[in-house]
Amino acid sequence: MIIAADSQALSEGLQALRAQNTTVGLVPTMGNLHQGHLSLIQQASNATDIVVVSIFINPMQFAAHEDLDTYPRTLEADLSALRNVGADIVFTPSSSDIYPHGSNNETAIHVPLLGDALCGKDRPGHFDGVCTVVYKLFQLVKPDVAIFGEKDLQQLLIIKKMTRDLKLPVDVQSGATKRAQDGLALSSRNQYLSENERALAPLLWQTLQHSAEILAASPANDARPILIAARKTLEQAGFSVDYLDLRAISTLSAAHDATQDCALFAAARLGQTRLIDNIQILDT
Ligand code: PAF
Secondary structure, X not given: OEEEOOHHHHHHHHHHHOOOOOOEEEEEEOOOOOHHHHHHHHHHHXXXXXXXXXXXXXXXXXXXXXXXXXOOOOXXXXXXXXXXXXXXXXXXXXXXXXXXXXXXXXXXXXXXXOOOOOHHHHOOOHHHHHHHHHHHHXXXXXXXXXXXXXXHHHHHHHHHHHHHHOXXXXXXXXXXOOEOOOOOEXXXXXXXXXXXXXXXXXXXXXXXXXXXXXXXXXXXXXXXXXXXXXXXXXXXXXXXXXXXXXXXXXXXXXXOOOOOOEEEEEEEEEOOEEEEEEEEOOOO
């Protein structure tokens, strides 16, 4: 496994491995790898000849008050997990390599509408940071396939749109959300939860599942009472709900019922920890 600590080393590593007709897969991460990331890497290695994993805690997607400084950094453990899963190149650039002019002074990519809703509304600039770094990674790695998790469904939809709009020659694929046995979606931020909060956290997924079942059973019914009841369940248990909405998957515009392709999206806080999750509504 090649560890490339800057973009020069990445380009040399890629040159050494890439032969004619060799396909390259990219899994962008911010490190602190868990089973969710490893399953995306496995998926990439089934789809392409060479797998590049980037580990970069992207300052551009964190607001000043967010957890950039405390975000878990576990490079040694990440590297041994990556050796076991068969990654070919791990790209671990510094911030100045990715943003030579500083992350506040560089051209940013904004995906309108999809990027302004839900988490984009609560975290202004977040998706500009995500899109900008993903675009830069695409330019550096030139992957044939890039894989993103469905847990961040809004991020996935935004990256797909950016790739389409900018005509980037990358096949953006998605990987299913990995969950703990009790249903909580795996996330690096779960480790911020206290013991009590961790015990409560699976209620987010249970509530989404329950609401999705009701919506799927009567798709033409008004979704509002179901959303109100779901929010109440979470708030009564101690969550502070940022949003719990039914949205059309193509546009992320509000859906009043489940007669079109849509998903329930939720972001809710337990103490200082913000959890996000989603569920697509499937016909029963
Ligand atoms: O999902 C993440 O971990 C990040 O947003 C990503 C895609 C690696 C960009 O920094």
